Amino acid sequence: MANANGNAVLDSMDERVKACTICHSAEDKVGRDAYYPRIAGKPQGYIFNQLRNFRDGRRYYQPMVILLENMSDEYLREIAQYFSSLQLPYPDPERIKMQPEEIKLARHLIYSGYPKRNIPACSACHGDILMGVEPAIPGLVGLSRAYITAQLGGWRNGGIMRAQTSDCMSEIAKQLTESEVNIVAKWLANQPVYGKPSSFDVLSSELVDRCSRTILENGGAE
Amino acid sequence: MRYWIMVLSVIDYRKSIASLWIYIISLTFALLTITAEIMASEAENSNAVHYGAYLARIGNCMGCHTTKGGQPFAGGRRLSTSFGVFITPNITPDKETGIGLWNQQDFWQALHQGRSRDGRLLYPAFPYTEYTKVARQDADAIFAYLQSLPPVSQTNPSHDIFFPYNSESLLAVWRALYFKEGVYEPERSKSAAWNRGAYLAQGLGHCSACHTTRNALGASQNETLTGGQIMGMNWYAPSLFSHLEAGSGNWEIDEIVALLTTGITKRAVTSGPMATVVRQSLQYLSQEDALALATYLKSLTENDTSSVPGVHFLVTTGSFRKHLELGEKIYQEYCQACHGADGKGTPGTYPALDGNRGVVMDSPLNVIRSVLNGGYPPTTAGNSRPYGMPPFQQILRNEEVALVVSYIRNAWGNRASLVRALDVDRSKGGDD
Structure with missing residues (x-):
């Protein structure tokens, strides 16, 4: 195939996802109306579930809803596979100053949680090295402080997911105080990225059960 | 016995x-x-169930009777109109919340006469003004199919219709004026294929629910498919009668079939609500029915007197040229890589803009929306991995969108009115 200028149009996924990469580039980007996160390298199942959640109205952001409206599951899976397989270098960690007691609190939340407040350790689901768990749990490192704060804030006020009855991240985020959200976001943004996502068998059956709608391949479909 | x-x-x-x-x-x-x-x-x-399933696809019952991501046919979708918000009912065979207690006659009465099982007059948001043309046998088959579905218990909110449209007597008057009950009657002078196409387009396919102008009381202005802004949606459904819009008189039959069933051809691509109709409904047309529908649609432009494009003189004042030059710069930066400096695109992948009727139609609404929201053609068996258009709303300001749209409406052989930032602003929203 060649266009009128004689330029070949590649029969490739790169070419097919131009509508996505205008916003979702190699690095996180602050756009005109929103924050466009980098999606390269995120777990395939996670990306697929989010694409389907947008298309089917479970996750709401109008531009994504319109873009995905007439796409089949098969094609969304292929698009997810494409972005997931992109190995792009991560940005350097941020260097946000933190007080020793803030670091202590962040580490406690992330590696131990507060079972009495129904807050599990982040690492219990997102993996020991916080790089995510295949196939559908995203990593928590390599993200910016602004993005993490915004996502946790969105879950706290119900602004990310709607019409999804058991949304475990929303339940967890609602247990966190605003100051805890800020401290966790700062700490995570300061961490370097290394290693690979963990395999699914590291998850406890209790957590799989609690978050099944979010982390299983069927993405919350009945 | x-x-x-x-x-x-x-x-x-x-x-x-x-x-x-x-x-x-x-x-x-x-x-x-x-x-x-x-x-x-x-x-x-x-x-009957099998054939009814096919007919329900062609009538796209599921399109309205399902919410985004919801249970198929369980209703609950909001249809916003200038008369209020209609909520589609549950048409699964659940006895409490669906149509489980209905019989064939009840269903026929709804489809053919626009009356509910209890005799209540139905609002024409349910297109019985078109469905009345459906034959009894086909209605029975659709009913058999709907009754074969798993019942879903789902109670939907009631309509929220504004005064005075919420009065049943006003509805009766409306029906007296605008509703003509009657099954499709074949035209003897036309071929069997033409009549089958007309039957599908005027009845189940309810094309005129969108492709027509509606008057202040929401009635289709006439039985013709002369185009109009879609009620409750910020999209313009082009005329199927006019060579200047979506009339297909000059097209080969195969190309019309391809557009209906795959969503894309060498010179056109479906977008917005039509892309959804192709994905949910038309891609499932049997070969025979697709051919029949194309035969009918192609015939619609026979009496079109607007086939000579309206003469648009390029006003070559300095400010006009300046305007288009600014638009051209934006085009070169963002559009040219795919659509080409000559606006010829890559047929079948990136549509040509030169000579594209969607670009130069009087109403600039659709072309503005395409630039603002981008989109993918529907995934269909014939086009399962489509190429997409980026949503430029994320990058360009209203003024810039106005400039670039004005440019493509007047570049190459195109001549059409300029677009203002205000037009761009008005083209936003209108999605659920």
Whole structure:
């Protein structure tokens, strides 16, 4: 195939996802109306579930809803596979100053949680090295402080997911105080990225059960 | 049943060995007959269900009777109109919340006469003004299919219709003025294919629900498909009669079939609500029906007098040229890589803009929306991995969108009105 200028149009996924990469580039980007996160390298199942959640109205952001409206599951899976397989270098960690007691609190939340407040350790689901768990749990490192704060804030006020009855991240985020959200976001943004996502068998059956709608391949479909 | 009666009488009057034989033979015969009758009626029903499923696709019942991501046919979708918000009902066979208690006659009454099971007049948001043309046999098949679905218990909110449109007597007046009950009557002078196409387009396909202008009372202005802004949606459904819009008189039949069933051809691509119609409904047309529909649509431009494009003189004042030059710069930066400096695109992948009727139609609404929101053509069997258009709303300001749209409406051989930032602003929203 060649266009009128004689330029070949590649029969490739790169070419097919131009509508996505205008916003979702190699690095996180602050756009005109929103924050466009980098999606390269995120777990395939996670990306697929989010694409389907947008298309089917479970996750709401109008531009994504319109873009995905007439796409089949098969094609969304292929698009997810494409972005997931992109190995792009991560940005350097941020260097946000933190007080020793803030670091202590962040580490406690992330590696131990507060079972009495129904807050599990982040690492219990997102993996020991916080790089995510295949196939559908995203990593928590390599993200910016602004993005993490915004996502946790969105879950706290119900602004990310709607019409999804058991949304475990929303339940967890609602247990966190605003100051805890800020401290966790700062700490995570300061961490370097290394290693690979963990395999699914590291998850406890209790957590799989609690978050099944979010982390299983069927993405919350009945 | 008559066999059983015969058998019983035989036992009563002659209690002999011979009668036992007659009894056994009769019983066997009776059972075979009954089984055959049941099998025949089941086969008939399964045929009806199968055909009904196809017809329900072509009528795209599911499109309106399902919310985004919701249970199919369980209703609950909001249709916003200038008369209020209509909520589509649950049409699964649930006895409490769906149409589980309905019979064929009730369904026919709704489809053909626009009356609910309890006799209430239905609002024409349910397109019975078109469905009235559907034949009884087809209506029965659709009903058999709907009754074969798993029942879903889902109570939907009631309509929220503004005063005075919420009055049933006003609705009765509306019907007297604008609703003509009657099954499609074939035109003898036309071919079987043409008539089949007309039957599908005017009835189940309810094309005129969108492709027509509506008056202040929401009635289609006439039976023709002359285009109009879609009620409750910020999209313009182009005229199927006009060579200047989506009339297909100059197209090959195969190309019309391709657009309807795959969503894309070398010179056109479906977008917005039409892309959804292709994905949910038209891609499933049988070859025969697709051909029939194309035959009918192609014939619509026969009497089109607007085939000579309106003459648009380029006003070559300095400010006009400046305007288009600014638009061209934006085009070069963001659009040219795919659509080409000459606006010829890559047929079948990136549509040409030069000579594209969607670009130069009087109403700039759709082309503005395409630039703002981008989008992918529908995924269909014939186009399963489409290329997409980025949503430029994320990058360009209203003023810039106005400049670039004005440019493509007047570049190459295109001539059409300029677009203002205000037009761009008005083209936003309108999605659920």
